[in-house]
Amino acid sequence: MQLKDQVALVTGGGSGLGRAIVERYVEEGAHVAIFDRSHERIEEVTRALGGKVIGIAGDVREMADNKRAVVECVKAFGKLDTLVGNAGVWDWSKSLVSTADDALVSAFDEMFAINVKGYVLAAKAALPELYKSKGQMIFTASNASFYPGGGGVLYTATKHAVVGMIKQMAHEFAPHVRVNGVAPGGIGGSNLAGIGALGQAGQKFSELPLNDLMKQMLPLERAFHAREYAGAYVFFANRKDNQPGTGGVLNFDGGIGMRGFASANMGAELVEAFGNA
Numbered sequence: 060m061q062l063k064d065q066v067a068l069v070t071g072g073g074s075g076l077g078r079a080i081v082e083r084y085v086e087e088g089a090h091v092a093i094f095d096r097s098h099e100r101i102e103e104v105t106r107a108l109g110g111k112v113i114g115i116a117g118d119v120r121e122m123a124d125n126k127r128a129v130v131e132c133v134k135a136f137g138k139l140d141t142l143v144g145n146a147g148v149w150d151w152s153k154s155l156v157s158t159a160d161d162a163l164v165s166a167f168d169e170m171f172a173i174n175v176k177g178y179v180l181a182a183k184a185a186l187p188e189l190y191k192s193k194g195q196m197i198f199t200a201s202n203a204s205f206y207p208g209g210g211g212v213l214y215t216a217t218k219h220a221v222v223g224m225i226k227q228m229a230h231e232f233a234p235h236v237r238v239n240g241v242a243p244g245g246i247g248g249s250n251l252a253g254i255g256a257l258g259q260a261g262q263k264f265s266e267l268p269l270n271d272l273m274k275q276m277l278p279l280e281r282a283f284h285a286r287e288y289a290g291a292y293v294f295f296a297n298r299k300d301n302q303p304g305t306g307g308v309l310n311f312d313g314g315i316g317m318r319g320f321a322s323a324n325m326g327a328e329l330v331e332a333f334g335n336a
């Protein structure tokens with residue numbers, strides 16, 4: 060029970076990685092407020108997890124919705140220890156050259172509004188309560204926060220912006236509130252949505268052959284499920300183990316940066332030397 064009696068607010072907690080974080084936090088003894096734009100998903104998660112969670116339907120792009128989420132959380136559970144900023148959308152690696160001029164402006168605004176403004180507004184709304192509790196913020200970054208090829212120009216720019224945001228907030232809020240990030244790679248069990256302005260609303264992340272893609276691309280040679288990423292969020296929320304950390308972003312992506320010039324089949328020599336384990 061690493062989070063016994065702790066209270067967290069998770070944006071995008073209705074699906075994929077956010078839902079896995081919510082489930083793991085509850086397992087670890089926390090109470091959790093789920094803030095998501097999908098009523099159906101909120102209902103499904105709150106039904107499954109019972110009295111340990113509440114749901115707030117709203118849009119992370121709206122200051123009023125972010126404030127309401129914090130107020131509802133504190134009303135239900137008495138305090139807030141951890142904000143997890145996580146709600147996000149993808150651009151399906153749409154290249155700049157293939158993006159029509161008239162779609163680009165609205166696509167840029169939509170992408171930055173959800174992936175960056177959504178985090179900044181959540182932080183602003185949660186800060187007074189986190190100051191009181193000496194709590195922490197944890198933001199979902201991405202492999203696209205460090206490397207190209209995990210999205211198009213728009214997505215990659217938003218996720219790089221998230222790293223700068225984390226560092227600046229860590230600087231501004233120390234020593235009272237710590238701010239860290241987790242940078243996952245491809246996530247199994249995700250329903251990551253595209254952007255409406257690019258006509259991607261109907262595309263389904265779950266239809267990607269994620270296992271095959273990750274096997275080819277990652278040194279660790281497989282896709283990881285949302286549940287396997289959730290432990291990193293426990294680490295950053297757990298008050299016992301992470302007190303020295305602020306401004307850090309954990310690369311938690313199957314080793315993308317460890318590939319270098321080599322093919323993904325890097326451990327072949329070990330198999331030759333030691334046989335199949």
Ligand SMILES: NC(=O)c1ccc[n+]([C@@H]2O[C@H](COP(=O)([O-])OP(=O)(O)OC[C@H]3O[C@@H](n4cnc5c(N)ncnc54)[C@H](O)[C@@H]3O)[C@@H](O)[C@H]2O)c1
Pocket residue numbers: 070071072073074075076077094095096097100117118119120145146147148149173177199200201202242243244245246247248249250251252264
């Ligand atoms: N899926 C991946 O492979 C992957 C890889 C690296 C990073 N990420 C990041 O992980 C985070 C979670 O994504 P996921 O893959 O779990 O996707 P997901 O779509 O399964 O979950 C995201 C949730 O955010 C909610 N949401 C989206 N826009 C919102 C808004 N404007 N207001 C309120 N809620 C909103 C959605 O309703 C959804 O429930 C995102 O920040 C994403 O960029 C995903």
